[in-house]
Amino acid sequence: MTKTMVMVPTYNEKENIGSLLRDILQLDPSIGVVVVDDDSPDGTSQAVESVRQTEPRVHLLTRKNKKGRGTAGIDGFLHALDQGADLIVEMDSDYSHHPRHIPQLVDAMRDCDVAIGSRAVAGGGESGRGRIRQAITGFAGFFIRQVMELDVGDCTSGFRCFKREVLQSIGLKHMVSQGPEIVEEVLYACHLRGYKIKEIPIHFEDRIRGESTKTFMQFADTMWKIVQFRLTLKNRLRRLDRKSKAK
Ligand SMILES: Nc1nc2c(ncn2[C@@H]2O[C@H](COP(=O)(O)OP(=O)(O)O)[C@@H](O)[C@H]2O)c(=O)[nH]1
Ligand SMILES: [Mg+2]
16 A cells, blocks of 8 residues: 655644644545644644644654754655655645645656646646735746756645655755755756656645745745756766765
């Protein structure tokens, strides 16, 4: 049986995480969840812990201090691999990524290696975000496609499903992203490895509860990081391959 684990990074998501966990767990009796919380001051970890008391399928990694979305994702992926997951889904905890789309992502894995929950393909879309934020996302997507030579419509989507082998082969432990740019670093590594990437339509809704952790400075920083990935990631993967061959 295929084991699926959902990885959810959280920072101050107490208002969302309890119902999100319930919505994910009721999808399938075999699905597991790992929440990676940076010791959120609002008590997110405690909210997860109270669900975990009666639900062993919930795993909680509480990290000391706010270490960032990037390393949270890596720690969560490594934990899911450690647990023997065959498929690993990543998603935000704010309901922008609705759990109802998880079965669609998982189904798509029959004929791809990475499935992206996408706003940019027929049947996908979004609501709740203003025109300016949508335009920024549109520009970011255009920039990323050009720089990384990618054929993906929704490059900034952090709602994705990966085969185990994919996450094992892209050098997770060597990723450099501390912040949200991890989404693009992972995507580019998958692209460089030649994995088959498929976009699955989702409806993205802006968060209703809690606050976004993103700022304009973070956006500008991400665009700069995209250029750095383009310049360095290919060589980093080559070095990794040489090392593993030498072993
Ligand atoms: N563990 C951890 N999670 C984070 C951190 N920053 C953001 N997150 C989580 O990452 C996901 C995406 O962040 P969000 O604020 O929704 O970004 P946005 O969707 O781009 O506005 C959410 O589930 C956040 O709670 C962080 O520093 N550490
Ligand atoms: Mg969000």
